[in-house]
Amino acid sequence: MTLDANEPVFNQPWEAQAFALVIGLYEKGAFTWNEWADVLSKTIHSDNGNAAYYELWLVALETIVLKKSLANEIEILERKSDWQKALLATPHGEPIELKTARKS
């Protein structure tokens, strides 16, 4: 093991987003910090040690979202597929937007 004093806090933008989602949900009272630590800890310990930290963080986020019924599995699957369609329909370099009906 070696120390690295200059490593970035986040390596990819999605890591920062995943981090902020958990803090934001916690601050809105969606779950307690103990509940989060419990889910994250179980996720980390069920991994074989190969996944990167924020990948596990994100898996734990999905777990707690389902556990707390903030969204259900069908909604998540459908939304993922909507984004995939949006990606396919958006030329490289342009902003990607969901074309699905949204309450506004």
Place this chain on the structure above:
Amino acid sequence: MSDSKQHSKHHENGDHDHDHSHAHTDHSHWSDMHLKVKTLESLLVEKGYIDPAALDVIVETYETKVGPRNGAAVVARAWNDDAYLRRLRENATEAIAELGFSGRQGEHMKIVENTADTHNMVVCTLCSCYPWSVLGLPPVWYKSAPYRSRAVMEPRVVLSEFGLELPEEVRITVWDSTAEMRYLVIPQRPDGTQGWSEEALAEIVTRDSMIGTGLPLVRMESKA
């Protein structure tokens, strides 16, 4: 006709090395992780569990405002002000909040003081609990499986891999963080820093010295 055909063929050959991927992926692409985050984020925003502006504030706060400089200010004050050190010992959460640093996860803080015969080191064997309010976000090695398991089993070996060789007679105490309790190591004040301002003292307090995997930066002349 044949002239232009020849020209375009030549052009293709010349460009082939950086044109190979565009033929079949001219649409946008995200990694699986990116897609997963956007999926959850858009659902949670839509349902009103999350305010998108709040997400940006959180990221900015942790990237730029919260970091080990907060902890260094606490250590420097503790070195310079005995009354403050006593308050830290009695109730670290409150004493740290005096300087404007409060935990957002409702955790309690405890200080552990290094002495001539005891060295303290902090780990979270369960996941990655860390005193964010004073140290910012944990470094990669802190979150890694080897550190989490080996810090408890063989702390002296881990420290020596990190370049910190402690004399045999110095006892190492390892503190295991939890969601409720986080630890801040108060390193020993280096010799030769008497009379220094708090700002100057804070400069030598490193992040790793407050986790217990390093020491404050000591000037070379003090070793001579």
